[in-house]
Amino acid sequence: MTGMGPVITAWSAISPFGFGADAFRAGLRAGVPAPASATGPVPDAPARPVPDFAPRAVLGKKGTRSMDRVTALSVAAIGALMDRGDAPGASADGPAPGLVLGTTGSVQSTMDFTRSSLDGARPFHVDPARFPNTVMNCAAGQCAIWHGLKGPNATIAGGRAAGLLALNYARRLQAGGRAGTLFCGGAEEFSEARARLHHHSPGAPDGTVLGEGAAVLRLEPAGSVAAERDGLAEVVALEFGMYEEAEEIPATLLRCLRRALERAGARPMDVALVAPGAGTGAGGDSPERAALCELFGGRQPAEVDCTGLVGDTAAASAAFQVLAVLVRAEQDPALADRPALVTAVDHDGTLGCALLRPYPAR
Template sequence: MTLTAVATKPVITAWSAVSPFGIGKDAFVSGVLAGTDTSSALDAEEWSGGPDGHACLVPGFALREVLGKKGTRSMDRVTGLAVTAVRDLLRDSGDLRTASDEETALVLGTTTGSAQSMMDFTRASMEGDRPFYVDPSLMPNAVMNCAAGQCAIWHSLKGPNTTIAGGRAAGLSALSYATGLLGSGRARTVLCGAAEEFSTARAWLDHHRRGADSGALLGEGCAMFMLESGSFATEESRGLAEVAAVESRVFFDDLRDALGGCIDAVLERGEISREDVFAVSTSPLTGTLGEQEHAVLTDRFGAELLGRAPAMSSIGDTTAASAAFQIGSLLSLAERGDVPAGGVALVSSVDDNGVVSCAALRFPVR
């Protein structure tokens, strides 16, 4: 299936969030604008053996209670988070989605999928009497694109289905891929976002990988956005924000040149002047790279613009979902009316594996 390609900028027409503030967009909006602290002590029975006794978890997120008993017996946590966020997005968007199920694509950003599922499945193979003595129902969870596939199956989405692995920049990478699907005519509507689960396996991996740079508590969640071409986002749909541009770069030891080049490319591609930018959202990255990112953005835009975007530290390090939550925080500002007409917000996302990405969103679209 190929639709007619369009040249207009993609528009966000609806969004949803499952976050440490709670399940649903409204919980996220109120929590992020209030700066509510979401850290809590981990239940020793459920989360035994981890390196830290605290995390930022989605409150009350029990799969069978949230999604029901059917089809959830072997579902892992990251899949449940994504399926729930897509459910809420489709439910809350109402008639905004003009595309059929066949014309609706899904793009989901991740780090590795579920590290816990991968390790559990591998452990079962190694500890069993035979390597093949494993529970076959758990095998799909060990595949990185399981969550995206389950979202499509649960909600009958039959368009392109893609998983983007990109660490903290995964949300913006998914956004870029989604704009490509719209621009090339491969879909009429794209549901895009990113998801990350908390697990004991992820906690240990992060603990050993980051070492002295590790500071923030781990968080989890999923944020999803409905994207349509501006030609389909009619006056009645009241688009929330236009995706003016998305750019990415790679770096080795020093982030500053790559981030500066990424900013310049976004402003040029989006035909945005420095005066149009009213807020800049930085990635919640601690350590040396976080300091470098903050220094570059402060030098370019000033501390006042960085201070206008809600801080994301209150939900912990949500890794793959962090950039998607940054977009959600800016949409939350717009819902409160704190966005100037035609203003542009810049989202910066840095992953310590050597990827930096920036996106520019123009508010509001009419």
């Protein structure tokens, strides 16, 4: 029995724990942070990269010569879902499968392209095959080409909140009858350019280790046959807010959380699991956590840390947190049918939360 929200029916991950859902599941269950490189391009700033991810080895040599890393991560993560036996076939009348991807593409690709214009003998001596990489919807467009996704195709920015904004975009597409099956998630690459920009970003350096990867959900509309048959969890509510100064975060996020609970008809004490964006390490006294403490008082629900294990995966981070909820729900039958909250606070002002309801295992 499904409600009104989209239903997650499958997921895939390429994470600092390695390639595939099993690697992510095993890493999360073990609870040991993914290996960090000793040092990154910014002094004293190690990273948690996806190990052994070589786009051409994973995707083959055809069509990958000029493909950048974030595009390859996205194409491969969706590929893992297309290869499954229950992948959606072509729909006779309804909308074709589509994609909503939280990402801002590759800032490395963009800056390298500019550099080639500045460094070349002539300013137009740039590689035309790499021009599409400099546009932020490159990954989503390539995923559509590789996997034949002719339905709605959108790219959503929003940093650490991008995965939640993408989910809300997908929810509206399905609610409006514009989309059937949607792949939805987030993708981020680790690069020198990103590390250097992050070093100067608002609130940074904040002690987090940068990570990378792609996390993708398969979403089916509420009430659809696929949702009833394969449902893992329902996306019940998504709420957002905007802060200017860090001290506004707790109150603004708290209002989001209360609106989400109200929409779900739930009380704080009903919540069985929380997946915050701020890790338990450096973010132990983060404003995000302050909002959660205020909401739950002394009765803190169980918590799953994702950022502390895979690093700050930026545009992929909220999508990874959703996966973390699904992994925990696989393990613990007591989480079924109870609200689980995912929270995200981005450096650039957006914050938000998702309320999920995992289904009982079948």
